[in-house]
Amino acid sequence: MNPTAYREYPAPGLACSWTAALPPDAEPFTQRVVPDGCVDLIWSADGLLVAGPDTGPIPAVMRPGDAVAAVRFGPGTAPPVLGVPADAIRDGRLPLRELWGGDADRLAATVATAPDPRAALVAAVQARIRPVDPLVGAVLAGVVERSVRDVADDLGISERHLRRRSLAAFGYGPKTLQRVLRFQRALSLARAGEPLAGAAFAAGYADQAHLAHEVRDLAGEPVRNLL
Numbered sequence: 001m002n003p004t005a006y007r008e009y010p011a012p013g014l015a016c017s018w019t020a021a022l023p024p025d026a027e028p029f030t031q032r033v034v035p036d037g038c039v040d041l042i043w044s045a046d047g048l049l050v051a052g053p054d055t056g057p058i059p060a061v062m063r064p065g066d067a068v069a070a071v072r073f074g075p076g077t078a079p080p081v082l083g084v085p086a087d088a089i090r091d092g093r094l095p096l097r098e099l100w101g102g103d104a105d106r107l108a109a110t111v112a113t114a115p116d117p118r119a120a121l122v123a124a125v126q127a128r129i130r131p132v133d134p135l136v137g138a139v140l141a142g143v144v145e146r147s148v149r150d151v152a153d154d155l156g157i158s159e160r161h162l163r164r165r166s167l168a169a170f171g172y173g174p175k176t177l178q179r180v181l182r183f184q185r186a187l188s189l190a191r192a193g194e195p196l197a198g199a200a201f202a203a204g205y206a207d208q209a210h211l212a213h214e215v216r217d218l219a220g221e222p223v224r225n226l227l
Helices: 102-113 117-126 136-145 148-155 159-170 174-191 196-203 208-219
Strands: 005-009 016-021 029-033 039-044 047-051 058-062 067-073 093-095
Touching: 016 117, 039 102, 039 117, 047 102, 067 117, 102 117, 136 148, 136 159, 136 174, 148 159, 148 174, 159 174, 174 196, 174 208, 196 208
Parallel strands: none
Antiparallel strands: 005 016, 016 067, 029 058, 039 047, 039 067, 047 093
Protein backbone atom coordinates (compact mmCIF):
# COMPACT_ATOMS: atom_id res chain seq x y z
CA MET A 1 0.00 0.00 0.00
CA ASN A 2 1.26 3.47 -0.89
CA PRO A 3 1.74 5.41 2.39
CA THR A 4 2.54 8.74 0.73
CA ALA A 5 0.15 11.68 0.82
CA TYR A 6 -0.08 12.48 -2.90
CA ARG A 7 -2.31 15.19 -4.35
CA GLU A 8 -2.68 16.78 -7.78
CA TYR A 9 -3.73 20.38 -8.47
CA PRO A 10 -4.77 22.16 -11.68
CA ALA A 11 -2.13 24.45 -13.15
CA PRO A 12 -2.92 26.49 -16.30
CA GLY A 13 -0.46 25.79 -19.10
CA LEU A 14 0.71 22.57 -17.44
CA ALA A 15 -0.67 19.05 -17.12
CA CYS A 16 -0.92 19.62 -13.35
CA SER A 17 1.09 20.38 -10.26
CA TRP A 18 1.40 17.93 -7.39
CA THR A 19 2.70 17.34 -3.90
CA ALA A 20 3.73 14.21 -2.05
CA ALA A 21 4.91 13.58 1.52
CA LEU A 22 5.93 10.61 3.63
CA PRO A 23 5.34 10.75 7.41
CA PRO A 24 8.49 10.83 9.57
CA ASP A 25 7.50 7.58 11.28
CA ALA A 26 6.90 5.69 8.02
CA GLU A 27 9.23 3.20 6.36
CA PRO A 28 11.06 4.24 3.18
CA PHE A 29 8.76 3.81 0.20
CA THR A 30 9.55 3.08 -3.46
CA GLN A 31 7.02 4.21 -6.05
CA ARG A 32 7.03 2.60 -9.50
CA VAL A 33 6.86 5.43 -12.05
CA VAL A 34 5.62 4.26 -15.45
CA PRO A 35 5.77 5.99 -18.86
CA ASP A 36 3.16 8.68 -19.51
CA GLY A 37 4.86 10.97 -22.04
CA CYS A 38 5.19 13.71 -19.43
CA VAL A 39 8.15 15.50 -17.88
CA ASP A 40 8.15 16.50 -14.20
CA LEU A 41 10.12 19.24 -12.46
CA ILE A 42 10.37 18.20 -8.82
CA TRP A 43 11.44 20.30 -5.83
CA SER A 44 12.60 18.72 -2.57
CA ALA A 45 15.08 19.49 0.18
CA ASP A 46 17.77 18.24 -2.23
CA GLY A 47 16.92 20.89 -4.84
CA LEU A 48 15.21 20.76 -8.23
CA LEU A 49 15.19 17.61 -10.33
CA VAL A 50 14.01 17.03 -13.90
CA ALA A 51 12.36 13.63 -14.49
CA GLY A 52 11.47 11.91 -17.73
CA PRO A 53 10.04 11.28 -20.24
CA ASP A 54 10.36 7.57 -19.51
CA THR A 55 10.34 4.52 -21.75
CA GLY A 56 10.08 2.00 -18.93
CA PRO A 57 9.48 1.73 -15.18
CA ILE A 58 11.66 3.91 -12.95
CA PRO A 59 11.78 3.50 -9.15
CA ALA A 60 11.30 6.69 -7.13
CA VAL A 61 12.35 6.38 -3.49
CA MET A 62 10.87 8.53 -0.73
CA ARG A 63 12.47 8.65 2.69
CA PRO A 64 10.65 9.21 6.00
CA GLY A 65 9.88 12.91 6.38
CA ASP A 66 10.36 13.69 2.69
CA ALA A 67 8.08 16.32 1.15
CA VAL A 68 8.12 17.30 -2.51
CA ALA A 69 6.31 19.74 -4.77
CA ALA A 70 6.32 19.44 -8.54
CA VAL A 71 4.92 20.55 -11.85
CA ARG A 72 4.08 18.15 -14.67
CA PHE A 73 4.46 19.13 -18.30
CA GLY A 74 2.08 17.49 -20.74
CA PRO A 75 3.61 15.58 -23.67
CA GLY A 76 5.57 17.89 -25.95
CA THR A 77 5.42 20.99 -23.75
CA ALA A 78 8.60 20.78 -21.65
CA PRO A 79 11.38 21.56 -24.19
CA PRO A 80 10.64 25.29 -24.62
CA VAL A 81 10.72 25.74 -20.84
CA LEU A 82 13.72 23.57 -20.06
CA GLY A 83 15.73 24.71 -23.07
CA VAL A 84 16.66 21.25 -24.35
CA PRO A 85 15.00 18.72 -26.69
CA ALA A 86 13.03 16.06 -24.85
CA ASP A 87 15.20 13.19 -26.07
CA ALA A 88 18.14 14.79 -24.24
CA ILE A 89 16.42 13.98 -20.92
CA ARG A 90 14.67 10.73 -21.89
CA ASP A 91 14.74 8.22 -19.01
CA GLY A 92 16.79 10.76 -17.08
CA ARG A 93 16.78 12.15 -13.57
CA LEU A 94 19.05 15.17 -13.53
CA PRO A 95 19.48 18.34 -11.47
CA LEU A 96 17.87 21.38 -13.09
CA ARG A 97 21.13 23.26 -12.59
CA GLU A 98 22.62 21.16 -15.40
CA LEU A 99 20.15 22.88 -17.72
CA TRP A 100 19.65 26.31 -16.15
CA GLY A 101 22.86 26.86 -14.21
CA GLY A 102 22.60 29.48 -11.46
CA ASP A 103 18.97 30.23 -12.33
CA ALA A 104 18.07 26.78 -11.00
CA ASP A 105 19.79 27.41 -7.68
CA ARG A 106 18.01 30.75 -7.29
CA LEU A 107 14.66 29.15 -8.10
CA ALA A 108 15.29 26.34 -5.60
CA ALA A 109 16.04 28.91 -2.89
CA THR A 110 12.88 30.87 -3.74
CA VAL A 111 10.71 27.77 -3.59
CA ALA A 112 12.32 26.57 -0.35
CA THR A 113 11.52 29.81 1.48
CA ALA A 114 8.03 30.35 0.03
CA PRO A 115 4.94 29.90 2.25
CA ASP A 116 3.58 27.57 -0.44
CA PRO A 117 6.44 25.87 -2.32
CA ARG A 118 4.12 24.32 -4.89
CA ALA A 119 2.52 27.66 -5.80
CA ALA A 120 5.93 29.34 -6.03
CA LEU A 121 7.21 26.63 -8.36
CA VAL A 122 4.10 26.80 -10.54
CA ALA A 123 4.36 30.59 -10.86
CA ALA A 124 8.04 30.44 -11.81
CA VAL A 125 7.47 27.78 -14.46
CA GLN A 126 4.38 29.47 -15.88
CA ALA A 127 6.45 32.64 -16.40
CA ARG A 128 8.79 30.62 -18.64
CA ILE A 129 6.14 28.91 -20.78
CA ARG A 130 6.74 29.44 -24.49
CA PRO A 131 4.98 28.18 -27.64
CA VAL A 132 5.57 24.52 -28.43
CA ASP A 133 6.37 22.95 -31.79
CA PRO A 134 3.18 23.51 -33.84
CA LEU A 135 3.13 19.81 -34.78
CA VAL A 136 2.64 18.69 -31.16
CA GLY A 137 -1.15 18.88 -31.07
CA ALA A 138 -1.62 17.22 -34.44
CA VAL A 139 0.78 14.39 -33.61
CA LEU A 140 -0.84 13.73 -30.24
CA ALA A 141 -4.29 13.61 -31.80
CA GLY A 142 -3.19 11.64 -34.84
CA VAL A 143 -1.25 8.78 -33.30
CA VAL A 144 -4.14 7.90 -30.99
CA GLU A 145 -6.26 6.68 -33.90
CA ARG A 146 -4.06 6.43 -36.98
CA SER A 147 -0.84 4.90 -38.24
CA VAL A 148 2.41 6.86 -38.15
CA ARG A 149 2.46 6.88 -41.95
CA ASP A 150 -1.04 8.36 -42.08
CA VAL A 151 -0.10 11.03 -39.53
CA ALA A 152 2.97 12.01 -41.58
CA ASP A 153 0.88 12.13 -44.77
CA ASP A 154 -1.74 14.31 -43.09
CA LEU A 155 0.97 16.73 -41.97
CA GLY A 156 2.63 16.76 -45.38
CA ILE A 157 6.01 15.61 -44.08
CA SER A 158 8.11 12.47 -44.37
CA GLU A 159 8.10 9.80 -41.67
CA ARG A 160 11.78 10.60 -41.06
CA HIS A 161 10.94 14.27 -40.50
CA LEU A 162 8.06 13.30 -38.22
CA ARG A 163 10.36 11.09 -36.17
CA ARG A 164 12.96 13.86 -35.80
CA ARG A 165 10.36 16.40 -34.66
CA SER A 166 8.75 13.86 -32.32
CA LEU A 167 12.02 12.97 -30.64
CA ALA A 168 12.72 16.65 -29.95
CA ALA A 169 9.21 17.39 -28.69
CA PHE A 170 8.23 14.20 -26.85
CA GLY A 171 11.49 12.35 -26.27
CA TYR A 172 10.06 9.44 -28.27
CA GLY A 173 9.63 8.57 -31.90
CA PRO A 174 5.96 8.57 -32.97
CA LYS A 175 5.57 4.80 -32.66
CA THR A 176 6.80 4.81 -29.06
CA LEU A 177 4.61 7.82 -28.30
CA GLN A 178 1.67 5.87 -29.72
CA ARG A 179 2.44 2.92 -27.44
CA VAL A 180 2.73 5.11 -24.34
CA LEU A 181 -0.52 6.99 -25.00
CA ARG A 182 -2.39 3.76 -25.70
CA PHE A 183 -0.99 2.20 -22.52
CA GLN A 184 -2.09 5.18 -20.43
CA ARG A 185 -5.57 5.21 -21.99
CA ALA A 186 -6.05 1.53 -21.16
CA LEU A 187 -4.93 2.11 -17.56
CA SER A 188 -7.31 5.05 -17.18
CA LEU A 189 -10.22 2.98 -18.44
CA ALA A 190 -9.34 0.04 -16.20
CA ARG A 191 -8.99 2.28 -13.14
CA ALA A 192 -12.42 3.73 -13.93
CA GLY A 193 -13.91 0.24 -13.69
CA GLU A 194 -13.82 -0.96 -17.30
CA PRO A 195 -13.06 -4.72 -17.53
CA LEU A 196 -9.60 -5.37 -18.96
CA ALA A 197 -10.93 -6.84 -22.18
CA GLY A 198 -13.07 -3.76 -22.78
CA ALA A 199 -10.24 -1.40 -21.83
CA ALA A 200 -7.94 -3.18 -24.27
CA PHE A 201 -10.44 -2.89 -27.11
CA ALA A 202 -11.29 0.77 -26.42
CA ALA A 203 -7.62 1.75 -26.22
CA GLY A 204 -6.81 0.12 -29.55
CA TYR A 205 -5.15 -3.16 -28.56
CA ALA A 206 -5.75 -6.30 -30.60
CA ASP A 207 -6.97 -8.12 -27.50
CA GLN A 208 -6.43 -8.43 -23.73
CA ALA A 209 -3.29 -10.51 -24.24
CA HIS A 210 -1.80 -7.68 -26.32
CA LEU A 211 -2.54 -5.25 -23.49
CA ALA A 212 -0.98 -7.59 -20.94
CA HIS A 213 2.20 -7.87 -23.01
CA GLU A 214 2.49 -4.10 -23.44
CA VAL A 215 1.93 -3.46 -19.72
CA ARG A 216 4.69 -5.90 -18.81
CA ASP A 217 7.00 -4.24 -21.33
CA LEU A 218 6.29 -0.63 -20.32
CA ALA A 219 5.57 -1.04 -16.61
CA GLY A 220 7.62 -4.13 -15.70
CA GLU A 221 4.81 -6.01 -13.97
CA PRO A 222 1.42 -7.64 -14.72
CA VAL A 223 -1.46 -5.29 -15.36
CA ARG A 224 -3.49 -6.40 -12.31
CA ASN A 225 -0.51 -5.75 -10.01
CA LEU A 226 -0.03 -2.32 -11.56
CA LEU A 227 -3.69 -1.42 -11.09
